[in-house]
Amino acid sequence: MLELKNIKKIFNIGTPDETVLFDHFDFTMREGDFVSIIGSNGSGKTTLLNLICGSAYPDEGAVLFKGRDITRLSEYKRARYIGRVFQDPKAGTCSDLTILENMALADHKHGRYGLGVGVNRRHIDRYRSLLETCDMGLENRMNVKVGSLSGGQRQALALVIANMSDIELLILDEHTAALDPRSGEIIMHLTEKLVRQRNLTTLMVTHNLRYALAYGERLVMMHEGTIILDKNGEEKRRTKMDDLLDTFNEISIERGN
Numbered sequence: 001m002l003e004l005k006n007i008k009k010i011f012n013i014g015t016p017d018e019t020v021l022f023d024h025f026d027f028t029m030r031e032g033d034f035v036s037i038i039g040s041n042g043s044g045k046t047t048l049l050n051l052i053c054g055s056a057y058p059d060e061g062a063v064l065f066k067g068r069d070i071t072r073l074s075e076y077k078r079a080r081y082i083g084r085v086f087q088d089p090k091a092g093t094c095s096d097l098t099i100l101e102n103m104a105l106a107d108h109k110h111g112r113y114g115l116g117v118g119v120n121r122r123h124i125d126r127y128r129s130l131l132e133t134c135d136m137g138l139e140n141r142m143n144v145k146v147g148s149l150s151g152g153q154r155q156a157l158a159l160v161i162a163n164m165s166d167i168e169l170l171i172l173d174e175h176t177a178a179l180d181p182r183s184g185e186i187i188m189h190l191t192e193k194l195v196r197q198r199n200l201t202t203l204m205v206t207h208n209l210r211y212a213l214a215y216g217e218r219l220v221m222m223h224e225g226t227i228i229l230d231k232n233g234e235e236k237r238r239t240k241m242d243d244l245l246d247t248f249n250e251i252s253i254e255r256g257n
Contacts, residue, residue, distance in 0.1 A: 001031040001201055002052065002169065007061035009047060009225075021047055021225040022058070034195055034202045034216035038209060038244070040251060043222040045205045049173055052203070054078040065169075083162035085155070087174040092158030095147030099138060099157060102146055103127045106161040130160050133197075134190055152183030156190055163194050170195065172204040176211065184208070188215060209244050223251050 007025040012018050021044050029035055039045050050056035051063060054075035063071045070078060085092055093102050107123060124142070131139040134156040138149075146154060155175060162170060172191065176184035188211055195202050206212055212219055219236045221229035221244070229247060231239050 001033075001066055002029040002203075003027070003062075003064040004048075004051065004058075005062045005064065007051065007058045007063075009051070009056070010059050013059075022061075023225065025061070025225060027227070029201065029203065031201055032199055033218055035204070035218045035220060036212040036216045037203065037205045037220045037222060038207070038212045039222035040248070042224070044225040045222055046173065048222070049084070049171055049203070049205060052169075053082055053084055053171060081166075081168040082171060083165070083167040083169070084171040084173060085158050085162050085175040087177045089151045089154035089158060089178060092161060093146045093154055096145060098143050098145055099131070099149075100124065100127065100142040102157065103130070103142075103161060103164065106164045130164065131157075133193060134160065136186075150183070151179050152186055155179060155183070155187050159187070159190055159194060163198065163200070168201060170200050170202045172202065172206075174205055174207060177207060184211075191215070209241060213239060213241065213244070221247060 004025065004027040007022045007027075008020070009022040009025075010018060010020050025044075027048065037045050037048070047056060051058055054070070054073055054077070057072060061071070062069055065078075065081070094105070097105070104123070104127075107127075127142065128139040131142070134153075136153055136156055138153060138157065141149075146157065149157070155178075159175070175191075176187050179187060191202075191204075192215060194200070202216070204211075204216065213236075217236065218232040219229070219239065220227055220231075228251075
């Protein structure tokens with residue numbers, strides 16, 4: 001479904017700080033996969049997501065989606081079939097609008113805007129049903145401004161919004177990192193529910209090794225622009241926390257820490 005082929009990505013080209021992050025880098029995902037990606041800071045996790053979503057372009061190589069070359073396709077055009085939930089709960093919603101207004105905007109993000117009613121009342125029951133999946137009572141607060149919600153509630157809303165349109169790939173960019181432990185658990189349970197209900201192909205970057213082990217069928221570890229561990233299916237299920245910690249310790253020693 002998704003292929004990154006022979007990717008090269010250079011930062012600060014022509015300066016003393018020039019850095020080659022990816023060089024002949026390959027990555028593939030099958031339709032229906034739920035892949036968790038872990039790695040230390042600077043390993044290339046976020047850059048990988050940016051290349052997939054179109055907020056960054058490779059210097060060489062190709063990004064293919066269902067066989068179509070999208071390497072130079074703009075980010076907003078990729079948003080028709082790629083949804084992204086960011087680390088910052090504020091990034092996926094508008095603070096000054098109500099829950100209802102945020103959902104109405106998301107519902108029409110691929111349509112034309114003109115003079116008319118902003119919220120179609122016929123859709124309210126559907127929005128309420130979507131919010132009920134969060135188990136946070138948001139369906140009873142639809143006229144509350146999003147800026148008054150907690151971080152966990154706002155991230156739950158961002159997840160629902162990302163899944164409102166017919167996306168084919170969900171990108172989770174450390175979407176629990178800014179939350180307290182309890183809220184993080186709630187968001188991960190909601191994530192699992194939404195992904196399974198829609199059989200949605202999902203790529204999750206996380207620093208939480210427990211989440212990486214518990215969720216998804218495939219686990220990838222990155223280091224300095226390369227994939228150093230890739231476990232799928234039964235092999236992933238047999239992987240223990242100590243195995244991941246041992247690999248992280250080896251990386252740390254290599255870097256002189």
